[in-house]
Amino acid sequence: MKLSICIPIYNFDVSELVNDLYSQIALDNLDAEIILIDDASKKEFIDKNRALESKSDQFIFLNKNIGRSKIRNLFTEYSDSEYLLFLDCDGKIIDKNFLKKYFDFINGKNPDVIYGGRKVDEKKPELEFGLRWKFATERENLPVKERIKMPYSSFQTNNFIVRKSILEKVPFNEGITQYGYEDLIFAKDLFKIKVKIEHIDNPIFNNDVETNVIFLAKADQSAKSLSQLIKKDKDIERISKIKLAKAYFRLKRTGGIFIYRFIYKLSKPYIEKKLLGGHASLKALDFYKLGQLIGYMNKN
Numbered sequence: 517m518k519l520s521i522c523i524p525i526y527n528f529d530v531s532e533l534v535n536d537l538y539s540q541i542a543l544d545n546l547d548a549e550i551i552l553i554d555d556a557s558k559k560e561f562i563d564k565n566r567a568l569e570s571k572s573d574q575f576i577f578l579n580k581n582i583g584r585s586k587i588r589n590l591f592t593e594y595s596d597s598e599y600l601l602f603l604d605c606d607g608k609i610i611d612k613n614f615l616k617k618y619f620d621f622i623n624g625k626n627p628d629v630i631y632g633g634r635k636v637d638e639k640k641p642e643l644e645f646g647l648r649w650k651f652a653t654e655r656e657n658l659p660v661k662e663r664i665k666m667p668y669s670s671f672q673t674n675n676f677i678v679r680k681s682i683l684e685k686v687p688f689n690e691g692i693t694q695y696g697y698e699d700l701i702f703a704k705d706l707f708k709i710k711v712k713i714e715h716i717d718n719p720i721f722n723n724d725v726e727t728n729v730i731f732l733a734k735a736d737q738s739a740k741s742l743s744q745l746i747k748k749d750k751d752i753e754r755i756s757k758i759k760l761a762k763a764y765f766r767l768k769r770t771g772g773i774f775i776y777r778f779i780y781k782l783s784k785p786y787i788e789k790k791l792l793g794g795h796a797s798l799k800a801l802d803f804y805k806l807g808q809l810i811g812y813m814n815k816n
Contacts, residue, residue: 517622519548519615519677520595521603524587526555528605528724529564536609538571544616548601549573551594556581585688585698588673592684600683604674606724610635617718618677628711630677631670632718633660641725646794647801648731652722654798663715671703671713675720682711691748696738697758701745704754728792732804739805743812763806764813773810780807 521537523530534550541548550572554562556579569575574594582590591600599622601615611617621630636652656672663670686705692698706713726734745755746764755761767773780803787804790796 517547517599517619518597519546519599519601519619519622520591520597520680521548521550521601521615522588522591522595523550523552523603523605524555524584524591525552525557525561525565525605526581527557527561529561530605531564531568533603533605533607533609533723534568534571537615540609540612540615544613544619546615546619548615549595549597551591552576553587553590553594554578555583555587583690583693584673584695585692586690589683589687589690592680592687595680598680599677600680601677602673602675603720604722606722607634607674607720608723610721611718614718614720617716621714621716621718622677625714627677627714628679628682629671629706629713631663631667631672631713631715632675632677632720633657633663633715634672634674634722635719636722643794644727645725647728647791647796648726651731651798651801657719660715660717667713667715668703668707669700670715671699673699673702674722675718682706685709686711689745691745692741694737694741695734696741697745700758701754704757708754728794732788732791735801735805736808739808740812743809743815746813760802760805760809763802764809767806767810776807777810777814780810 523533537550551574552568552572553576554565562577576594588602601618618630634657636649636657641649658670686709688698689701692701703713742758742760746761756765767776784807787800790800791804
């Protein structure tokens with residue numbers, strides 16, 4: 517069994533990640549290759565990462581940014597392995613047996629899809645970085661025993677393995693060009709054709725600390741991406757299972773859109789201030805995202 521380690525890169529120094537993976541492959545004599553695709557990063561990051569060409573089996577540099585979904589699908593054109601391991605470029609290896617754990621699981625169970633999990637620093641950061649940390653600890657970084665209970669909604673794309681034939685059959689939705697929901701849509705597509713997602717305890721550390729400003733901008737972008745999906749995607753049933761979309765459709769069905777927009781318009785400055793200050797709860801973030809989604813849905 518051969519494994520292709522696929523790392524999409526965008527404006528991040530992946531030296532530590534690639535060097536750690538390279539060392540594990542050599543130490544455990546694993547049948548694995550490293551494929552890097554740079555999604556039109558800034559020159560400073562391209563220059564930093566070029567030194568990794570000797571540690572990677574293939575390093576492709578794109579002249580134009582193609583986005584999070586399309587770049588993942590692109591890896592199938594460069595890999596001839598049975599399995600593909602996708603890692604976010606801001607990930608950090610925290611287990612010396614990280615790759616071996618995946619190999620052992622595959623050899624034992626012959627799975628189609630595996631999600632290994634993610635971690636962040638347990639220490640609470642300064643308020644400037646509090647929103648992203650709170651979201652990670654309360655919503656994303658679930659222990660494996662909790663992820664197993666809801667295998668599709670707990671799936672994320674930061675650290676997962678997929679059989680190449682499955683990804684070719686169920687590619688990422690390339691209509692999603694910006695941040696937001698490509699992982700959940702992919703999981704829903706897998707569920708639709710009865711592909712099982714296995715969950716194991718083999719996390720990657722999230723190595724990129726985002727400020728509240730950056731994370732709130734991403735939350736806004738995810739609301740915009742979801743609005744585009746709702747407007748363009750014909751499979752509304754699939755999209756309606758996303759929590760935020762479900763809330764939107766419920767308001768639309770009950771006639772509450774106008775009232776919500778009115779309340780949101782009045783409270784938005786206060787909510788944004790709380791979120792950017794790092795004091796707000798995740799319910800406030802949910803309120804913000806739904807308000808943004810409604811706004812995007814009412815634009816032509």
